[in-house]
Amino acid sequence: MFTxxxxxxxxxxxxxxxxxxxxxxxxxxxxxxEPVPGGAGSVDLTSIFGS
Known part of the structure; x- marks a missing residue:
């Protein structure tokens, strides 16, 4: 989590x-x-490693 x-x-x-x-x-x-329109507010770590 980023504070x-x-x-x-x-x-x-x-x-x-x-x-x-x-x-x-x-x-x-x-x-x-600020919230990003359409953003979920989280990061999917599979996007870092791939699936």
Whole structure:
């Protein structure tokens, strides 16, 4: 959860499981104090890692 507006670097790490590879990725998100028309107010992390 972001408690203030601004631009933030986000890093996500999946360490893997038996038989699965680990993964790491980074992205930048911009958080606004005002609602975005049509925005849900959340981030789907599958958009960072893919599905």
């Amino acid at each position: 203030a507006g601004g631009t933030f670097d986000v890093r996500a790490v999946y360490s893997g499981a038996p038989g699965c590879l680990g993964s790491e990725t980074a992205t930048t998100v911009t958080v606004t104090d």
